[in-house]
Amino acid sequence: MTGHDDSPATLRTDGLSRAWGAFKANSDISLSFAPGARHALIGPNGAGKTTFINLLTGGLAPTSGQVFFGDEDITQLAQHQRVKRGITRTFQINTLFPGLTVLQSVLLAIGERRDLQSNWYQTVVQRTDEIEEAMALLARLKLAPDADRITRNLPYGKQRLVEIALALATRPRILLLDEPAAGIPSAESMELFEVIAELPRDVAIVFIEHDMGLVFRFAERITVLVGGKVLTEGTPAEIAADPRVKEVYLGESHGE
Numbered sequence: 001m002t003g004h005d006d007s008p009a010t011l012r013t014d015g016l017s018r019a020w021g022a023f024k025a026n027s028d029i030s031l032s033f034a035p036g037a038r039h040a041l042i043g044p045n046g047a048g049k050t051t052f053i054n055l056l057t058g059g060l061a062p063t064s065g066q067v068f069f070g071d072e073d074i075t076q077l078a079q080h081q082r083v084k085r086g087i088t089r090t091f092q093i094n095t096l097f098p099g100l101t102v103l104q105s106v107l108l109a110i111g112e113r114r115d116l117q118s119n120w121y122q123t124v125v126q127r128t129d130e131i132e133e134a135m136a137l138l139a140r141l142k143l144a145p146d147a148d149r150i151t152r153n154l155p156y157g158k159q160r161l162v163e164i165a166l167a168l169a170t171r172p173r174i175l176l177l178d179e180p181a182a183g184i185p186s187a188e189s190m191e192l193f194e195v196i197a198e199l200p201r202d203v204a205i206v207f208i209e210h211d212m213g214l215v216f217r218f219a220e221r222i223t224v225l226v227g228g229k230v231l232t233e234g235t236p237a238e239i240a241a242d243p244r245v246k247e248v249y250l251g252e253s254h255g256e
Helices: 049-057 079-085 102-113 120-125 128-140 156-168 186-197 212-218 236-241 243-254
Strands: 011-020 023-029 038-042 064-069 087-090 174-178 204-208 221-226 229-234
Touching: 011 049, 023 049, 023 229, 038 049, 038 212, 049 087, 049 174, 049 204, 079 087, 087 156, 102 128, 102 156, 128 156, 156 174, 156 186, 186 212, 212 236, 221 236, 221 243, 229 236, 229 243, 236 243
Parallel strands: 038 204, 038 221, 087 174, 174 204
Antiparallel strands: 011 023, 011 064, 221 229
């Protein structure tokens, strides 16, 4: 099963596979993500979710199959080329600039997008449009009060929001989140997802998440991966009612 409407997919895969010797991490995955999607990837540990994200972003090359961004075959493009086209990801372990303030970090990301190569900070601080863009982004993520705080001093949940701010500074058309709530207390993770849910619909969001409460509250489509293959895809209601999903994943999660 692929996209859920007739609009052209922002990102899609055709028969995407990745193997290391006899081990097949992903096998023949054909999925599409519509513009503005809120799409969760779930499955047991070892299901191949992070491998799939790495194939989408260019962190890994597929053994076979193709990745398309709109109508363009991007299978051979490097990661930085995919970012330029609008495909941005975050990681399970956040990759921030710990010694910079929140505002400085976002200005750095904006400067990189605008190819302000040398003396980036001196250049950017003199340009109010970059500062205005950065502060608007921080306000959207409810981080404006923390703009002048050193990133490493923030609570972990807010550090994850800063990471999303850095990703959004690239102006993505699709944002890939690999377990954004990992390691965050449940109250903070709900706040994090509420902020994510408020992001504009011109950004499609694909996220890996183990917390089924968050998945069923915030996803509009869910794909279940098992053993590197797509078991099924559907709405949250369809997935919740699927006995195969309960057997391989939901039932298991209740027993953890």
